[in-house]
Structure formats: structure tokens, C-alpha cells
Amino acid sequence: MKHLNTAIGCFLILSVLTGFIHGQVKMIPMCIGSAEFTVEIADTVEKQMVGLMFRKTIPDDFGMLFVNNEEDYHSMWMKNTLVHLDLIFLNKGRQVVDMYINVPPCEKDPCESYPSRVRAQYVLELRGNRARELNLKIGDTLFFILE
Numbered sequence: 001m002k003h004l005n006t007a008i009g010c011f012l013i014l015s016v017l018t019g020f021i022h023g024q025v026k027m028i029p030m031c032i033g034s035a036e037f038t039v040e041i042a043d044t045v046e047k048q049m050v051g052l053m054f055r056k057t058i059p060d061d062f063g064m065l066f067v068n069n070e071e072d073y074h075s076m077w078m079k080n081t082l083v084h085l086d087l088i089f090l091n092k093g094r095q096v097v098d099m100y101i102n103v104p105p106c107e108k109d110p111c112e113s114y115p116s117r118v119r120a121q122y123v124l125e126l127r128g129n130r131a132r133e134l135n136l137k138i139g140d141t142l143f144f145i146l147e
Helices: 002-017 045-050
Strands: 027-030 035-042 063-074 075-077 083-089 097-101 113-115 121-129
Touching: 027 063, 035 045
Parallel strands: 035 063
Antiparallel strands: 027 035, 063 121, 075 113, 083 097, 083 121
């Protein structure tokens, strides 16, 4: 029951805050368990190509959500990324279907690719090891609302 109340509360917060836009960067709230995040949306090819490149730090309560039009096998890489990241693949139901934890920055070309091993629609990038700290597991559902 406690988890249901947390999920309902988180959903209400998301409903109120969804659509927050700061300049040209679109941000939305997201709940991972009881943890609240602000997530930058990468919903265009241009935004997805840049991703979290050149960022020197990633706050504990921040992430980037790559939004794809449909479920498919998607692949990520760490080109020009300066910090370790967690790559979390989500299906259209927002359930975790695959993860790579604490992926290191790319140090030489060509950069290694990190493909989803199952079909996914979204990819969430968090600070390295954050998913482990949150005890995130395959099958967990993340809560967010896209416009």
C-alpha cells in the first residue's frame, strides 16, 4: 500500500509539473521509486546526437530521456562524454527492460556502442551508479508524463 501511495503522489506531482520548459531545453519531472528527478528531453535527432556530451558533472537528481517514436533496438555511445553514465532502456509502458551501469567515457575512436538487448522506446541516462543506488531493476516502472 505504501508503494501505491508513493506512486499516486508522484503521479500527481508529475501531472502538475509536466511541461516545464526552460528556454529551448524541455524538462519534465520523473519519479524513480520515491526519488524525484528533473529530466531533460532529447526528442529530436539533433538533441539525441549531442545528449550529455561535454558535461563535467551530472547531479544526483538529474537525467536525460531519449524519446524515440517506437519500440526498437536502440544503441547508445559515449562520444565526447566526460562522466560515467547509467543507460536505462524502457519499453513503451515505461518499464525498465535493459540497463548498462556506470558506463565509462569513450577514450578512443571508434567508441563502443551499448545496444538494447530487447526492444525499447526510451533511454534514460543518469549519473554513473545512480541506478544501483536506487536499487533499480529490470521490470521496474518509471513515472513521467510527456506532452
